[in-house]
Amino acid sequence: MTSPRLHPDPAVVPTGAEHRVQPATTGPRLDPERWVDEHGDYLFHFALSRLRDPVLAEDFVQEALLGALRSHGRFEGRSTERSWLTGILKNKILDHFRKAGRETSFTDLEFYGEEEGRAFENQAFPDHWNAALAPSEWTDAGGALDREEFWRVFHSCSGKLPERTARVFILREVDDMPSDEICATLGISPNNLWVMLHRARLALRRCLELNWFAARGSAEEES
């Protein structure tokens, strides 16, 4: 096996320490071409769901893998290789959002305003649920999480969220990022964030109800 430059920057790993950490942390793991085979698709899907642009997503996967290669000495096996690579990719994407957030005004608020209006269109009692659109009972919601078909519906529903709303929703609910950090990263006000999250939740809930819970309920009645 060839011995590549494991620590190009001598300041990162002091001489002497290098000999101790090398066998455990690098050496056998330093096989970036295998990363492409084993994690490439996963990372690409991760990037694509957040960036919604295949060309950009591929660029970011490349940047993340290059970044990983350059900093390989810092992977100490505390997490899995995949989550380590995903973490690097996530940070690159956040940097991108940070720049983009400054450049363009961040509004997606017109989306779903109408849908929200319809859900609470009630002539007798303004702003209470419209009987036809009120939440219905979901049977076996917990079991749905084990069904592949449910996840197809879920991803198709979240894929329909408008881009910026989806970005906020993913950062908050999928990546579990604190809301003040999201506001800082995207350069938006807390109020803006709340409205976007709220509308995303309304829309996603409705989509799941229509395409999974209601569809399944009627299928079971027939059988």
Added chain:
Amino acid sequence: MKGLLKTLRWRWILVLAALTPPCRRIVQQASRAHEEPLSGPDRFRLRIHLGICTACRRYLRQLDFLREASARSDENIPAAIRARLAEDAKERLKQRLRCERVG
């Protein structure tokens, strides 16, 4: 009988309408409560509302479900809908990584 039940239900809704903010406001607050704690009075009104409004109670439960599902969604991508890198894209990536190692 059905008519009687209907009348009773409407009466409940009247009480509800008089006592607490409308459902639209309640679900906004419930969503916001995921981000920051509500004020005491808001929490109190929310609780009263949820005590009598089935639809909003369901909505809140479903919001929790949505949260759980979202948190797991990255690990649950069915093969059929998973985006894949094209073979030539993979080859490009490998080549780029090889250059980096040599260079």
